[in-house]
Amino acid sequence: MTQKSWMYSVLEAVQWEMQNDPKMIWIFELTPPVASTPGRPVINLETEFGRKRVVNTGIDENWMASCCLGASLAGSPSATYIPYQGALMPFQVIQNVAGKLRHMTGGRASMPVTWIIEMTGQTPGFAGQHSCYEEDSYYAHIPGVRTVVPSTPFDAKGMMHASLRSPDPVVFLYPAGLRTLVEDVPDEPYEVSLEKAAVRMEGSDLTIVSSGAGMPEVVKAAETLRDEGMGVEVVDLRVLKEMDTDTLVNSVAKTKRLLTVDQSYFTLCPGAEVIARVATNVDGAKYKRVAFPDAPPPASPEMFLWMRPDADKIAGAARGLV
Amino acid sequence: MDNTTGFSVEPPEAADAPSSESRRGFLKFAALTGAVVSMTANRALADGDIAFHAQDLSDEQLVDLFRTILKIRWHERTQADEMLSNPDYRGYNHFYAGQEAVASGVCATLRNSGPFDQIDVVYSSHRPSGHAIAKGVDIPRMCAENDFRATGLNGGYAAEMHLSDPDVGFIGADGMIGPSMPIATGSAFAFRARGSDQVSVVFGGDGTYATPHFHSALNNAKILDLPFIYVLENNLYHQYAHYTYSSPHKDIASAAAAYGIPSRVVDGQDVIQVYNAAKEAVDRARSGGGPSFIEAKTYRYYNHWGAPGAKAGELGAFGYDPLAITSFRPDREVRAWMQRDPVDIARRTLIEWGALDAAGAEAVEADVKAEIAAAFAWAAEQPLCTPEDGLEHVFTQGTVPARQFG
Numbered sequence: 001m002t003q004k005s006w007m008y009s010v011l012e013a014v015q016w017e018m019q020n021d022p023k024m025i026w027i028f029e030l031t032p033p034v035a036s037t038p039g040r041p042v043i044n045l046e047t048e049f050g051r052k053r054v055v056n057t058g059i060d061e062n063w064m065a066s067c068c069l070g071a072s073l074a075g076s077p078s079a080t081y082i083p084y085q086g087a088l089m090p091f092q093v094i095q096n097v098a099g100k101l102r103h104m105t106g107g108r109a110s111m112p113v114t115w116i117i118e119m120t121g122q123t124p125g126f127a128g129q130h131s132c133y134e135e136d137s138y139y140a141h142i143p144g145v146r147t148v149v150p151s152t153p154f155d156a157k158g159m160m161h162a163s164l165r166s167p168d169p170v171v172f173l174y175p176a177g178l179r180t181l182v183e184d185v186p187d188e189p190y191e192v193s194l195e196k197a198a199v200r201m202e203g204s205d206l207t208i209v210s211s212g213a214g215m216p217e218v219v220k221a222a223e224t225l226r227d228e229g230m231g232v233e234v235v236d237l238r239v240l241k242e243m244d245t246d247t248l249v250n251s252v253a254k255t256k257r258l259l260t261v262d263q264s265y266f267t268l269c270p271g272a273e274v275i276a277r278v279a280t281n282v283d284g285a286k287y288k289r290v291a292f293p294d295a296p297p298p299a300s301p302e303m304f305l306w307m308r309p310d311a312d313k314i315a316g317a318a319r320g321l322v
Numbered sequence: 323m324d325n326t327t328g329f330s331v332e333p334p335e336a337a338d339a340p341s342s343e344s345r346r347g348f349l350k351f352a353a354l355t356g357a358v359v360s361m362t363a364n365r366a367l368a369d370g371d372i373a374f375h376a377q378d379l380s381d382e383q384l385v386d387l388f389r390t391i392l393k394i395r396w397h398e399r400t401q402a403d404e405m406l407s408n409p410d411y412r413g414y415n416h417f418y419a420g421q422e423a424v425a426s427g428v429c430a431t432l433r434n435s436g437p438f439d440q441i442d443v444v445y446s447s448h449r450p451s452g453h454a455i456a457k458g459v460d461i462p463r464m465c466a467e468n469d470f471r472a473t474g475l476n477g478g479y480a481a482e483m484h485l486s487d488p489d490v491g492f493i494g495a496d497g498m499i500g501p502s503m504p505i506a507t508g509s510a511f512a513f514r515a516r517g518s519d520q521v522s523v524v525f526g527g528d529g530t531y532a533t534p535h536f537h538s539a540l541n542n543a544k545i546l547d548l549p550f551i552y553v554l555e556n557n558l559y560h561q562y563a564h565y566t567y568s569s570p571h572k573d574i575a576s577a578a579a580a581y582g583i584p585s586r587v588v589d590g591q592d593v594i595q596v597y598n599a600a601k602e603a604v605d606r607a608r609s610g611g612g613p614s615f616i617e618a619k620t621y622r623y624y625n626h627w628g629a630p631g632a633k634a635g636e637l638g639a640f641g642y643d644p645l646a647i648t649s650f651r652p653d654r655e656v657r658a659w660m661q662r663d664p665v666d667i668a669r670r671t672l673i674e675w676g677a678l679d680a681a682g683a684e685a686v687e688a689d690v691k692a693e694i695a696a697a698f699a700w701a702a703e704q705p706l707c708t709p710e711d712g713l714e715h716v717f718t719q720g721t722v723p724a725r726q727f728g
Contacts, residue, residue, distance in 0.1 A: 029563075057532065059530070060568075290728040
């Protein structure tokens with residue numbers, strides 16, 4: 001057990017899978033598959049596995065995503081890291097090919113492919129095109145592709161092992177805002193389910209549901225509310241597709257109040273789906289939805305920080321609900 | 323891009339960096355060109371294929387070329403100094419220093435003022451501050467924008483990577499790699515469709531070669547004979563990777579030639595040579611001759627993003643860039659290219675041609691430094707943005723609702 005970051009944990013899982021399956025490949029552009037953490041060896045997939053299996057390509061995310069899909073169709077588990085500049089460039093191949101292929105072939109296609117897709121936009125000063133926290137909504141909409149967004153280093157490692165071993169294609173969202181998060185993560189391989197949400201805090205007055213980059217501020221708000229005497233239950237979705245309806249319904253059946261929190265744009269954000277699923281299964285509950293407004297994030301820190309959901313705004317919304 | 327690049331909690335050992343034969347080859351190339359230029363003042367003269375259009379420029383126009391180069395240079399240096407020494411300064415940049423002759427030489431051949439339906443348009447991708455200045459963007463307002471001020475060029479919404487000023491034909495910086503190229507061909511398509519002699523120019527780096535957009539833009543520009551000029555600034559690195567990771571061509575221009583497009587490789591450090599090639603391309607586009615491609619061999623003096631490795635008051639960035647992780651530029655390569663400085667080459671050429679003397683060149687530089695210092699001083703006085711304004715400008719009119727409070 002060592003303190004590890006989100007990305008160190010992910011690359012540790014990838015490294016183990018590559019060591020144990022010589023067929024597996026990794027494609028990257030710009031961002032080398034290198035991670036280090038105090039007390040553990042530096043991971044460098046490129047030098048460890050060589051440029052036949054690990055390739056630094058030009059800026060062509062469509063090719064990166066397609067190459068990995070093709071490798072998986074030929075029986076090589078594959079993974080790629082799409083940095084945020086190109087987060088939606090691979091959309092077509094994921095949406096119109098990978099998402100439909102298993103169904104379209106009557107179940108014959110097998111696709112052990114994982115696209116790690118970065119989300120950024122939590123840093124004041126980086127405007128418009130350099131923000132893409134809304135991509136969770138786009139990818140979660142696609143049938144046939146598992147879309148996950150681990151919010152802790154522990155989950156990231158376990159879900160990466162599960163993704164690489166899954167014959168289903170997986171969009172593995174990486175909220176870059178979590179890059180400084182560090183926690184104890186086992187050195188040996190383990191799996192975390194690609195189908196289950198996690199209850200991070202238990203309570204009976206209010207359920208707060210969030211995911212990915214929303215989680216640190218939600219946990220902060222929940223701790224404040226708990227200190228004020230509110231019984232807050234916090235659910236981390238972890239999986240956007242297929243969404244774990246049971247955990248959501250069970251929680252709100254108890255609390256009768258649901259607050260969803262997303263860094264994604266308001267319209268069709270994951271919270272909208274959460275509320276719809278709960279509302280059709282729980283009678284007499286109250287709802288609120290916190291999200292980024294339907295506007296591109298501006299560069300100015302004054303504008304951006306006011307628009308971004310944070311612990312104070314989340315706590316304020318919660319107080320209005322209870 | 324932003325400071326999220328890379329995964330490391332601590333920088334790995336430099337020994338992890340892959341060494342590349344081709345990069346060593348390039349060092350030799352850089353050293354060789356440096357030697358050639360130290361013997362002959364004007365490499366442009368060596369390229370007999372391109373008409374020597376710059377000869378036709380008046381002394382005043384030549385001095386303007388030099389002044390534009392200096393404006394860019396001192397903007398970059400002043401901003402780097404602000405970033406390094408002023409803790410209250412919040413702006414950042416993908417610095418263009420080292421590449422000034424490219425934007426200056428190209429934009430000097432374009433129509434940069436007048437009615438919007440007559441001026442030429444420029445699209446930029448990365449390192450837009452140089453392209454913006456060369457196209458004639460108001461420098462104080464650009465400085466204010468880069469520091470997120472309400473009275474900035476784009477009201478504090480854009481910042482450096484998304485600068486835009488349609489009034490001077492600077493349609494803007496696209497912070498992504500690729501999309502601006504096909505979009506620029508769209509402007510060229512409109513010019514042809516409405517019978518205008520306007521020209522559409524896109525600046526892109528060596529990193530654009532690998533994108534599907536590069537090939538789509540060139541193919542369609544050729545098929546449709548569009549008044550489109552692709553200026554590829556090959557500064558050897560896309561972010562932190564040498565361009566040989568993404569292109570099999572030593573000269574990317576040879577890929578453009580395969581699309582049937584007239585293509586030139588020019589010394590991007592020599593504004594005269596850039597001007598000559600750009601003038602040829604603009605004349606071709608205006609007269610209905612279709613697209614052109616110019617590959618300018620150039621180099622950036624700073625690292626990909628921000629000012630790591632730079633010192634206040636000194637030009638350039640050296641040493642290990644912690645953002646680069648496995649791929650970084652050898653100091654020797656940076657210093658070899660700095661021997662062929664676009665400011666020095668332009669100054670020497672103008673003095674040799676008698677357009678101005680050494681004292682005159684010094685006076686121009688002093689003027690420019692004062693102008694840039696005043697621009698930064700003005701920008702620092704400008705008001706910060708109003709938070710609620712973030713809900714404006716989503717559509718032409720009105721605001722979108724706040725959603726962050728539930």
